[in-house]
Amino acid sequence: xxxxxxxxxxxxxxxxxxxxxxxxxxxxxxxxxxxxxxxxxxxxxxxxxxxxxxxxxxxxxxxxxxxxxxxxxxxxxxxxxxxxxxxxxxxxx
Amino acid sequence: xxxxxxxxxxxxxxxxxxxxxxxxxxxxxxxxxxxxxxxxxxxxxxxxxxxxxxxxxxxxxxxxxxxxxxxxxxxxxxxxxxxxxxxxxxxxxxxxxxxxxxxxxxxxxxxxxxxxxxxxxxxxxxxxxxxxxxxxxxxxxxxxxxxxxxxxxxxxxxxxxxxxxxxxxxxxxxxxxxxxxxxxxxxxxxxxxxxxxxxxxxxxxxxxxxxxxxxxxxxxxxxxxxxxxxxxxxxxxxxxxxxxxxxxxxxxxxxxxxxxxxxxxxxxxxxxxxxxxxxxxxxxxxxxxxxxxxxxxxxxxxxxxxxxxxxxxxxxxxxxxxxxxxxxxxxxxxxxxxxxxxxxxxxxxxxxxxxxxxxxxxxxxxxxxxxxxxxxxxxxxxxxxxxxxxxxxxxxxxxxxxxxxxxxxxxxxxx
Numbered sequence: 001x002x003x004x005x006x007x008x009x010x011x012x013x014x015x016x017x018x019x020x021x022x023x024x025x026x027x028x029x030x031x032x033x034x035x036x037x038x039x040x041x042x043x044x045x046x047x048x049x050x051x052x053x054x055x056x057x058x059x060x061x062x063x064x065x066x067x068x069x070x071x072x073x074x075x076x077x078x079x080x081x082x083x084x085x086x087x088x089x090x091x092x093x
Numbered sequence: 094x095x096x097x098x099x100x101x102x103x104x105x106x107x108x109x110x111x112x113x114x115x116x117x118x119x120x121x122x123x124x125x126x127x128x129x130x131x132x133x134x135x136x137x138x139x140x141x142x143x144x145x146x147x148x149x150x151x152x153x154x155x156x157x158x159x160x161x162x163x164x165x166x167x168x169x170x171x172x173x174x175x176x177x178x179x180x181x182x183x184x185x186x187x188x189x190x191x192x193x194x195x196x197x198x199x200x201x202x203x204x205x206x207x208x209x210x211x212x213x214x215x216x217x218x219x220x221x222x223x224x225x226x227x228x229x230x231x232x233x234x235x236x237x238x239x240x241x242x243x244x245x246x247x248x249x250x251x252x253x254x255x256x257x258x259x260x261x262x263x264x265x266x267x268x269x270x271x272x273x274x275x276x277x278x279x280x281x282x283x284x285x286x287x288x289x290x291x292x293x294x295x296x297x298x299x300x301x302x303x304x305x306x307x308x309x310x311x312x313x314x315x316x317x318x319x320x321x322x323x324x325x326x327x328x329x330x331x332x333x334x335x336x337x338x339x340x341x342x343x344x345x346x347x348x349x350x351x352x353x354x355x356x357x358x359x360x361x362x363x364x365x366x367x368x369x370x371x372x373x374x375x376x377x378x379x380x381x382x383x384x385x386x387x388x389x390x391x392x393x394x395x396x397x398x399x400x401x402x403x404x405x406x407x408x409x410x411x412x413x414x415x416x417x418x419x420x421x422x423x424x425x426x427x428x429x430x431x432x433x434x435x436x437x438x439x440x441x442x443x444x445x446x447x448x449x450x451x452x453x454x455x456x457x458x459x460x461x462x463x464x465x466x467x468x469x470x471x472x473x474x475x476x477x478x479x480x481x482x483x484x485x486x487x488x489x490x491x492x493x494x495x496x497x498x499x500x501x502x503x504x505x506x507x508x
Contacts, residue, residue, distance in 0.1 A: 009334035013302040014262070015201040015313055016335040017321055021306050025326070 027054070031073030033088040035066055041085035048077035048086060097362030104282035104361065111242040111274030112137035114281050115181065115207045115267070118249035120145050121289040123296050125176035128156035128167035132186040133219045134271040135209040139181055161186040165193035165204075172202035173323050175314035177253065177297040179204070183271060184211035184225045191229065197264045198233025199339060200323050201313070203256030203297070204264040206234070207249065210386065210437075211271040212472040220473020221271040223385060223437040226414070227446040233339050235265040235346055236415040238385040240371075242279040245269045247363060250284075251353050253293055258353075260345040262300055262313075268414075270387040272473065284361065292360060343416045350413055369418040371410040374400055375425050378407030380488040381462075383422075383451060384435040385411050388469075388476050392435070395481040406485055417450045426455060429462040430492040433484060435504075437470045444501055463497050469504035480505050 003011045013019055037048075042063065049057045049064050056071035057064050066077075078086040109117065115138045119127070127146075129139035146155040154171075158164045161182050168178040182190060187208055197204050208229075212222035226236060235255065239245045245267065252265040269275060284292075301310040304321060311319040327335060347369055354368030365371050373393050375381055384392050389410040399406045409425050411418075426432050432455070436445020443449065448466035455461045467484055470476045484504055491497055 006330060007334070009337035012331070012334055012338070013304050014300070014338055015302065016199055016324060016327060016338070017302065017304060017313075018325055018327070018331075019305045022322065022325060 026069050028056075028067075028069045028071050031068075031071060031091055033073045033075060034068070034091050035071065035073070035075065035077050035086050036089050037064065037066065038085045038087065039063055041083050043083055043085075045082065047080050047082060051076050051080045095359075097358075098360050099284055099288055101282065101362065104284055106280055106282055108278055108280050109242065110137065110276050110278050111245045111269045112209065112276070113141055114242040114246040114279075115249050115269070116141035116145070117283060118246045119179050120151055121284070121286050122179070122250060122253050122293060123177060123290060124151070124153050124179045125297070126154045126156065126168065126171035126178045127180065128158050128164045128171070128178070129180045130158055130161050130164050130182070130186060132161070132183050134211055134275040135181045135183040135186070135207065137275065138207055138209070161189040162193060165190040165197060165206075168204045169193060169197050169200065169202060172197070172204050173200065173315050175297065175299050175312070175316075177257075178202075179206070181207035181209065183209040184213050184219075184222075187225045187229060188213060191232070194229055194232040194234060194264075196324060199335070201262040201338075201342070202264060203253070203262055205249065205252045205256060206264065206266045208266050208268045209271045209275045210268055218472040219271070221273050221387075221437070222471055222473065223268075224439075224471075226266070226268050227438045227440070229266065230415060230446060233263065233343075234415060235261075235263055235350075235413070236268060237265065237350075237413055238268045238411065239274070240365075240387055240389050240410060242269075242274055242277070243281040243363070244365060245274060246281050246283065247357060247361070247365075250289055250292065251357060253297075254353050255346070255349055257293075257297055258349045259300055261342060261349050263339075263342055263346070268386065273387040282361070288360070292356070346416050347413070347418055347421070365412055366410070367421065369413040370421050370425065371412055372425050373408045373410075375407035375409060375429075377405055378428075379405040379430045379492045380433065380485060381407045381409060381426055381429040381431075382433040382435060382485070382488070383409045383411055383426075383447065385414065385447065386437065388435065388437070391476060391478055392481055395478050395485060398478075399482070399485055404485070404489060406489070411447060414447065417454075419450070419454045422451070422454050423458065426451070426462060427458055431465065431488045432462045433465050433467055433488045435467045435469055437468075439468045439471075463491055463495070464500070465491065465497055466501045467504045468501065474505050476505060
């Protein structure tokens with residue numbers, strides 16, 4: 001069932017339910033500062049993974065990786081990193 | 094009138110006050126969750142109901158929350174999980190619920206709320222006033238106002254049926270006047286439990302809606318087997334479209350309220366006008382007064398008395414305030430010379446809220462009745478028959494002279 005986008009109200013589910021999964025809502029678009037991990041300094045302690053309020057830091061089996069699709073750039077990871085391995089860099093156009 | 098399906102001798106006569114009438118109604122409605130916080134003059138409703146729970150007379154989960162904000166939040170959660178939910182409050186408690194009222198309506202959760210109308214602070218006052226109900230006017234709830242305790246019982250049961258109707262799916266506030274009804278003993282007739290269960294079609298039925306990522310219609314409830322999210326982020330891209338759903342749902346309410354009123358009439362022998370408006374002696378009336386709630390009993394008495402003296406007067410009780418029955422009311426008022434609009438509340442810097450609606454109702458007429466707004470009874474100030482009669486005499490004088498000197502009048506206030 002494909003409907004024209006953006007949808008009109010007659011094609012939406014009732015009760016303000018979203019018709020798309022939230023995975024399709026790329027909240028990373030809101031970011032002004034981007035966390036960049038220096039893997040030379042990173043000790044893999046996973047403090048950043050623990051503190052990220054958006055679960056936007058994922059463990060890829062060897063190291064923590066930022067998922068920029070959903071990272072809003074709040075900087076909590078950089079603030080909490082005990083070895084200062086994360087730097088917040090301005091997003092460029 | 095035809096004999097009701099449940100003859101009067103099968104309808105138990107009990108002596109209760111308005112609050113107890115509501116509590117007994119809720120007891121029969123197979124309610125899954127009641128979450129409430131006490132506030133005068135509502136307290137008796139949930140006090141009685143908690144006794145039913147303690148005595149094992151109902152299976153309801155009773156949640157004694159820490160505030161009205163939490164009471165409505167718990168009802169929202171319960172209803173989102175598929176429960177039939179009820180709460181009750183008044184005045185400041187209703188004000189504290191305000192944020193969640195909007196959420197209940199926009200998530201289309203058919204919660205029933207008894208509002209025992211009381212004045213808002215300050216100064217603190219526990220007596221009857223419609224300021225609390227007028228305050229929730231724009232929240233997306235259906236608002237019904239009752240005249241007496243029998244109607245409070247009847248309307249509470251009807252409210253579940255109206256709110257849960259597949260065309261509606263909106264929360265319903267049943268308004269009864271604080272103390273005048275809530276704490277006044279009256280004989281009411283109750284239906285047998287099984288008749289109420291049948292009237293409501295048993296437990297709450299959950300509507301279905303098509304959700305793309307499930308590829309099918311799913312029940313509108315929090316269910317791990319078909320997960321949905323209630324109320325997540327919705328910005329300028331879709332919020333407006335979602336509000337259209339509420340606007341459209343409200344349009345379907347009057348027909349449902351009327352239909353439920355008819356069904357109730359067949360079942361019990363009791364009906365309230367067409368369900369949305371209750372007119373009295375309006376046919377050839379030069380002067381018609383509109384009123385909400387228990388004061389309509391007094392107004393009707395005065396109309397009867399003035400009619401016996403030959404004055405052409407009538408009244409319309411507004412039973413449903415939201416959605417407002419514009420078309421039905423226009424038909425009733427269009428022949429009058431003067432309409433007096435009684436408001437037990439005021440929008441400071443403007444008029445009484447029902448006056449604004451009635452202005453809107455009449456504007457489309459080429460020949461319009463003159464309009465006067467009577468703000469009365471604030472903070473429980475009595476509105477006795479002689480005061481109502483004085484108002485009618487003023488309106489009859491306006492009908493004669495065709496001149497409205499003051500559009501906004503205050504009835505029963507000292508200068």
